[in-house]
Amino acid sequence: MRREAPQKLSDYGPLFFPAMMLTVFFVVPFATMIAVSFFQRQQGGFYVPAFELANYQRFLSLFFANVLGFSLMLAVTVAICCIVLAVPFTYLLTRMTRKVQIVWLVALLSVLSLSEVIIGFAWSTLFSRTAGITNLLVMAGIMSEAKALLPSFGAVLTGMVYQAFPYTVLVLYPALVRLDPTLTEAARTLGASPVKAFFTVVIPALRNTITATLIMVFIFALGSYLLPQLLGRPQHWTLSVLITDQAIYQSNMPFAAAMAVFLVLVTLGLVALTVLAGRKGEAA
C-alpha cells in the first residue's frame, strides 16, 4: 500500500506532537551533552563553556580502549546468549496451547517488573557461598563444599541475560506467532526432521527479525551499569560504569559526556554495519 506524499504543511500536523516530544526530551539533552563534552572542567566539580578536545584525548588510552572493547564484547555475548536461548524457547512457546502461552508470558512480564537492583541482589545471593545454589549441589552430593560463584564474568553474564531475556522473547513472539505453521509441516513432508526443519526453515525465514532483536538486546546490554558492579570484579566493569563513576562520583561532567558521545558513535557505527551486512546478504 503506497500513500500519497504530504502536499501541504498541515498534512504534517499529526507529526507535530511526537516531533516536539523528541526534540524536548532527546535532541536538546543530547545536544547539551555533546556541548558539555567539549567544555573545560574546573577543579571542585564545575565546568565552564570552552572548546577543547582534552576530554576526548584523555579517552584515547589503552585503559579506556580495553574497557570499551570489554563493554562491546559483553553486550554482544549477552545478545547472542539471549537469541540462542530465546528463539527455540519462543518457537516452542508458540506451539503450546493458548493457556500455557499466557502463563509463560505473564511470568516473563513479571520479570520485567523487577528493577535492575533487585535482580542484581537476588543473583548475588544465589551465587553466594553461604546461601547460594552451590549448597543445593552439595546437598545433592554433586559438590564437596559450597563456594562463591561471584564476583565473576559468568555471574555478570547470567544476570544480564536474565534481565534481557524477557525483552527478547516479547520482541520475537509476534513474528514467531505469525510464522505459518504449515511451513515446518511442509519441510517435514519434504524429508526434514523437526530439528532440521527448524534450522533450514524457521531460522532463515526469521532472519530479519533475529537481526533486529540482536541489535535491540545489544544496545540494551550496553547501557547496563548496575549488574557489572554488583556481580563482577572491576575488570568486568563496562564503559557505562565508568561514565556513571565520572559523572556522579568524580563530578567530571565533561569527561563523562565525552565518553557517552563516543559510546553512542561506536554503537551507531556497529548497528549501521549490521544493517549493511544484512542488506548485502539479502541481495546475494
Add this chain to the structure above:
Amino acid sequence: MSGLALNNVTKEFGTFTAVNNVELTVPHGTFVCMLGPSGCGKTTLLRMIAGLDLPTGGTIQLDGEDITHVPTHKRNLGMVFQSLALFPHLTVGENIAYPLRIRGAPKEDQKKRVDELLSMIHLGGYADRPVSKLSGGQRQRVAIARALAISPKLFLLDEPLSALDAKLREAMQVELRQLQQQLGITTIVVTHDQREAMTMADTVVVMKGGEIRQAASPIEIYRRPADTFVADFIGSTNLLEAEADSTGGVAVLGQPVSGVSLGAGVRKATLSIRPEDVHLTAPGNGALSGTVTFVRDLGGTIETFVDIAGRQIVAVSTPRARPDVTVGQPVGVVLLPDVCVVLAK
C-alpha cells in the same frame, strides 16, 4: 500389496471422533479424491497418511509396510498444502531443490532435476525468481514441482486449488490429472469441490462425520449413490419418498407408479432421480401429476420446478427438448425405473 491401505484408522480429539474406523485401499498409481463437507474428517485423514497427525487406532500400510508410526520425514512423500507453504526466504529453484538438498543430493543433480521439473510445469527459466514475485497459478505449480522433486511414493494434496479463481482452477484440474497419469504416481487429493473430484479422480471417496459413505468411480457415485447423503452431495437430485404395499405395488408421494420396485420386503424407501432424468409429459397415463411452479431458463439448460403433493421436483432439459409448459399448468412426471435409485430409509 503395492499401494496404500488404511485399516480401521480412527482419530479422536478428546471426546470428538474426527475419523471413525476408516477402511480404504488405494492401488498403486490411482488418483483418489476425498470429498465431503467441511469437518467431515477428510483433511485429518490426509494428515494421518502424511504422518502429521497420529491415528488413535488402526494402521496405515504403504506397499505392504506398516508406516503408522514412521515419522513424516522418513515416509518419502510429497504434499501440497492449502496455503502452499512455499518457503519465502528461498527462490523458486531453491524451493524445488529443498527436498533434494535435505537428502544431501549433489549440487549438479539438484540443478538438473530442478530444470527438469521447471520445464515440466512450464516455468523454465524461473529458477532464480523469488517466490513472492509469482502469480497464484505459478506458485501452485512450484508447490507441485517441489512435492514431486524426489519422485515420491505418495502424492498428497490438501485443497490444492482452492486459492485459484474458477477459470484457472478448471485448467489446473485437467493439468494435474494429466501430470498424474504421465507420472503414474499414487495421488490423494482432499477437496470439497465435487466438480474437481469428478474431473480428476479414478476413485471418489465421499466422507461425512468421519466415516466413508461411499468409495467408487465418479460415474458410479453419480449413477448409483449408496445413500441419500451421497445422492444429494454429488450433483443435485430429487429425493422422493416411496412406499410399497403388501402386493408389491409402489406409491411415490402417495401416487401409484408402475415399473418401480423397492426390493423384496422393503416397505419404505427413498427414490433418487437426477433432474436430467425427470421426463415431463401430459398429465395422466400413469405419470405422477403435478403443477408447474417456476421455469428457470438459463439458455443452455432449462430448469422446470414441479409441485407434486407439496413436494418440489426439478427437471432439467436442453433447449432442443424444451418442455412445452407454462407456470400454473398441470403436468405429468414420468419416473423411468432404470434411472431411479432406490435408497434405504
